[in-house]
Every structure is written in structure tokens, then in C-alpha cells.
Amino acid sequence: MRALRTTTALAVTASFVLLAGCSSDDPADPSPEPSADESSPSASADLDGQSVTVVTHDSFAVPDDVLAAFEEDSGLDVTFVQPGDAGTLVNQLILTQDAPLGDVVFGVDNTFASRAIEEGVFADYKPTAPAAADAAEYAVAGSQALTAIDYSDVCLNYDIGWFEETGREVPENLGLLSDPEYNGILSVTNPATSSPGLAFLLATIAEFGEDGWEDYWRALADNDVRVTSSWSDTYFVDFSAPNYGGDYPVVLSYASSPPSEVIDGEPTTAALLDTCFRQVEYAGVLEGAENPEAGQAVIDWMLSDDFQASVPENMYVYPVSSQVDVPAEWAEYAPLADEPHTMDPEVISENRDAWIESWTEIVLD
Template sequence: MRTSRTAALAAITISTLALAACSSADADPQPSASAAASTSPSAAASAATADLGTEVTVVTHDSFAVPDDVIDAFEAETGLAVTFVAPGDGGTLVNQLILTKDQPLGDVVFGVDNTFASRAIDEGVFADYESTAPAAADAAQYAVADSSALTAIDFSDVCLNVDTTWFEANDVAAPTSLDDLLEPEYQGLLSVTNPATSSPGLAFLLATIAAEGDGWQDYWTALNENDLRVTSSWSDTYYTDFSAPNYGGDYPIVLSYASSPPYEVGEDGTTPTAALLDTCFRQVEYAGVLEGAANPAGAQAVVDWMLSDEFQASIPENMYVYPVSSSVAVPEAWTEFAPLAEQPWDVAPAEISANRDEWIQQWTDIVTP
């Protein structure tokens, strides 16, 4: 999934990360209401026989957000001091993990998604770990095939969002499909993120490849000719470019998530934005222990913690994505304002792995030559 929606961590610049690296050795997916609730064992209990050490470093994207009290409780329970390191958006995160794999930036990572996961796994970034937390059974439905390196933590649909108030004020019908965006009435209205640097950007590229098939390059050529705007990160597109009342940018169509509209609900109980569910690609975010971690036991405890009821329950209202745990309820407003796509666009993981770099290069040649 996003600059953090709450100030749960301070972003650290890549130059600082480089210095840190030198000094250290982006089934049914809907949570099931009928699943039996269970209380997750504590991270400390799940690693009771391990020496967790005194500190652990979590590497994540710059949209990671979790309440301070959830972090404080984990630290008190385990005796670990947790440091968060955020090199950038999801795509930047994976690039940095690969570049620093011989001197890892930390012990455990959160935020590698299914569009970039195979790349990081193929590069040997992660150590195998299989959590025994109860929510691990829910996470298993999103497991990366033939790998024990990553554990699913959350999911959502990457979709275009529209500022419905802008379309009403300008007496223009909002688009509903990918092909609508090529029409002249939407010229200069769309902002998306670069798939080379942003995991939502790559997810959207994959949605267009799934939808347009062999014609996807022609589609992007036409989209670009319709005055497409491209930014380097989700936060630039959403927080800076979006014309929605909370932001005041110039673009009433932006790339975000199906679960973004509830974040914009006002005092009147309505939201000025909506997700276009025919444009969605399902994104899953994972956690994984870094190969060569200074504290692998502490890293495993963090993965278990991220599957705990406390952490999972904090996900919807802080990162605005769905928790993988079927024991955790999402806010009631999500039924109305954050429905998941019934048929999101999909590209097989093996096909993504085989073609990702070439597709990104082809996109770059078309859109940002």
C-alpha cells in the first residue's frame, strides 16, 4: 500500500541508510466473517526459546504506519527496542534491499508486495521463516509459490480514485473504465505513479497489461498523448496532485487504493472520492526476515507480531488496507466506501517475474523516454 497516514515513524534518507548499511555486519481474499476468532500468542511467547536480543531494525516503505501504543506494547513484551528505516516507496524499497543485501539495512522488512516479491526472492534478500501465529493460516492463501521467504500481512486493490465533487462541479461524467481515460474529456486529468519506482505504479501497469493484452503499449501511448502526469511516488500523486477537497491539487483522477475513500469521509458521513473498481489490481504486502540479519530471532518475533490481533487490528485505520487475519474486523464504513473489486485484473506471478523488467523498460520508452 502510501507518506504515512499517521506519523508512526520518521523517514530516513537513502544517504543515511547507505551509512547504516556500511556499519552493519511497493482462496477468497475477503476476510471470512465465519472464521473462528483466536487470540494470537505474544511475539515473546512464540519465540520463547530464542534470545531476542535488545534491538531490532525494521526496514519498510515510507507509508508504513502503526500506532505508538502498539509498538510500545511489543517493545515492553519482548524487551526489544524497535528502529524503523524507510528508504522510499515500495519499488525503491526493493531496489535498496537488493543493493544492500550483502550489508542489510536491518533485520526484517515490511512492505514488499506481490509485484516485486519474486525479484527480491530471486536476489536472495530473504531468509526462510514460517510463522506459527494463528493468523499465519490466513496469510498462507497469499503465499508466494515455492517459497517460505515472505509472510503476507495485508492486502488491498490498487485502483484509480476520482474526485466526485470535481466532476459534479464541472458537469462531466466520471470515467468508469480504463478505456474511458483515452477520451478527450479526460485530457490532462490523470496522475499515476512510475512503475519503476512505485509498487502501486507497477500494479496499475499490470492491470493495463491484463486488460489490454498485446495492445497495452498502444494503450499507454494514447494515454500519454492525453496529457498523462507521472510522479515518482504514491504520496506525490495522492497528497499533492489529487484535487479532492483535502488536498487541492489539479488532478481529479489519481492512482490510489480501493480502500482510500473511507479516509476522506467528512463530518457529514460522506466521502468526496470514489474508487473505480474496474481498474483494480490486487496488491498483497509481505514481511520477511532479511538474510544476514544481525538479529534473526528478533526479526522473526516482528513477523509474528505483525500477524498478532493487535497489529492486524491497527492496519485498516492506519494504513487503509485490509488485514490478512480473519479474526479482525474492518471498520463498518468500509462496506459502503471501500468494497474490494469483484474481479480485479490479474497477471500470474510467474509471468510478472519473467517480464517485469522488460515491461517497465517498454513503459519507460513510451511514457518517459
């Protein structure tokens, strides 16, 4: 998800919205809720003086004081390993499964979660931290391998000033961006390497269906869509918004990005809420980790009030905890989509590779 949005400024998340489409819809198979007398294995473990390695994407961000408090309370020495964007992260986890990169992972999202679970990358863990019940609302059906930490909507963002200065109408929906009038204005990320990129691809498939999404991407390719390998390249380098000065007035980002672009009380960017895909980010203990109990402690920490409260202003996504308030300006500048695109994780799992292969042939070959 983003280290602005950190980048995840991450990643895509609020305490006042329940996720549709990424949690189990089967009332007969609810995600188990931790009982009051059920203690976390990490809670009883003596971790003082031990080390834990957290593998995450290159957008992860946490305040120094929040991290320092955790290290002091737990006795752990925390090291972070960041192999790349979220899509790259999952690929690396699978490739290094026999020699795990660390003990616990943060940043696998619902577009890649089923792949990681199927590959056996994660060990089961059921946290008992304060926000565990809230996290269960976003659980991957039939699995206890991943714990939801945050969520958001992956959406196209646009440069308000550019459209005002050029006199062009804002392309309020996906279909308009294939019009020749919008040639050369859109930058997105590669769905093979970027979780926001995959989320956007899924949004277009949900919007146009199996019979129409490929033609839509052919039209975008003809319209000179730019493709980068990571969210940070698209947002920080390509975006024409005042804080960045790139050449593309429409870029792929998050519904929660615009508050960070308010200058002197005036918004300079906005999200196109009809283009959104709901994204959830998870944490999980790596199978074969050297210190799994420390990894469990990290997950409990990420569900703590302190960590959850830090999520909005550091990773620009919504915390899963219902006990945490998001910044007041988000109501004005970062509303979530009323009807975001969603997709069953099983459908994603069954079709992801074929969809990415087809997309690559259309857009990059």
C-alpha cells in the same frame, strides 16, 4: 502499501476475501500450515534488551501503543528505516544485500516479491502466530521467504465534486481515460519506483493484453498523463479532492482510500473498481541479518491480533487475519473489486523489466 494509507497510506487486502492469483492455485502444492506443536524460533529466544531494525516503505504506520506493547512484551528496542516507496525499497534491498539495512522487512508486495526472492534477499521463515494460517492463503508459491501481512486493491480514485461541478461523466473503466475528453486529469506513479505504479501497469497489461497495452499508454501519454515517483506525491500533492487541493481529479491510489476522505458524513472521493489490481504486502527476515530471531519475532507480531487490528485505520488496507473486523464504513466506502486484475507472479517475474523498459520509452522518453 500508505501512512495515511500508510501512505501505505501504503499501501493495497479483507479478512472476508481470499486472494486470487497471488497464492498458489496448485492443490498438490499447498502452503504448509504450522502445526500446533511447532514453536517459533523467536518464541523461545531471549530477546530482552536486544535491538531490531525494521526496513519498510515510507507509508508504514503503526499506533504508538501497539508498538510500545510489543517492545515491552518482547524486550526489543525497535528501530524503523524507511528508504522510500515500495519499489525503491526492493531496489535498495538488492543493492545492499551484502550489508543488510536491517533485520526484517515489511512492505514488499506481490508485484516485486518474485524479484526479491530470486535475488536471495530473504531467509526462509514459517511463522506460528495466530494469523499464520490466514497468511498462508496469500503465500508466494514454492517459497517460505515472505509472509503476507495485508492486502488491498490498487485502483484509480476520483474527486466526486470535480465531476459534479464540470458535468463530465466519470470514466468508469480504463479505456475511457484515453479519450481526449479526459485530457490532463490523470496522475499515476512510475512503475519503476512505485509498487502501486507497477500494479497499475500490470492492470493495464491484463486489461489490454500484450497486443494492446503499449498503444493504450501511448494514448494516455498523448492525453497528458502525469507521472510521479511515489504514491504520496500523486495522492497528497496532485489529487484535487477537498483534503488536498491539487490539480488532478483522477489519481492512482487504493480501493480502501475513500473512507479517509469522508467529510461531515459525505464521501468526497470514490474508487473506480474496474481499474483495480489486487496487491498483497509481505514481511520477511533479511538474509545475513544481525538479529534474525528478532526479525522473526517482528513477523509474528505483525500477525498478532493487536497489529492486524491496527492495519485498516492506520495503513488503509485489509488485514490478512480472519479474526479481525474492518471498520463498518468500509462496506459502504471501501468495497474491494469483485473481479480485480491479477497476474501470476512467475509471469510478472519473466516480463517485469521488459514491460517497465517499454513503458519508460513510451511515457517518459
